[in-house]
Amino acid sequence: MKLIVGLGNPGGIYTNSRHNIGFKVIKALAKARNLTLKKDSGASALSAKFKIDKQSVVLAMPLVFMNLSGLAVSGLLKKYKTDLYDLLVVCDDLDLEFGRLKIKQEGSSGGHRGLESIISSLGKKNFNRLRIGIDRPPPRLETAEYVLSGFTRQEKEQLKETIDKAVDCCLAWVSEGITKSMNIFNPCQRKERRVK
Secondary structure, three states: OEEEEEOOOOOHHHOOEHHHHHHHHHHHHHHHOOOOOEEOOOOOEEEEEEEEOOEEEEEEEEOOOHHHHHHHHHHHHHHHOOOHHHEEEEEEEOOOOOOOEEEEOOOOOOOOHHHHHHHHHHOOOOOEEEEEEOOOOOOOOOHHHHHOOEOOHHHHHHHHHHHHHHHHHHHHHHHHOHHHHHHHHOOOOOOOOOOO
């Protein structure tokens, strides 16, 4: 059983924030597969199940705040009897330029509160994560305020392409594995500036 968990904060006021890009990816995956995310009785999350080539996959969005993500993830792992190498966590990343993806097998939290909570709950760092670049905050704007703010008009124009690319990355991870996904999606993906 593969488990893909998108990180974010529950509640309408956070829906369109940068910090909730993990939720956006899960919703897009569910929509692409005509799935409805429902309350999971065995964990603090919304979830849905589907199959790719006989491989069962669970999509999930925690119903707890970002800094408590570990509670939901550990509950999902137990319920679905999923090994850590079959877990993919999708989250935002301040250290990547906007729209860039980076998928990897393990690592530190990089200061991300959701990843910190998961590492703390599991006591291990060896799970897959897909980081989606949201860029650094502009000068004099606090990081906490920035990640909870909405996207700019220019970012919104690029957002669908970024989400679609992240969906493709998640599906490639299920079908092709982590190494091939890293080779496809990690090379520097700088966008050319559009001339108007």
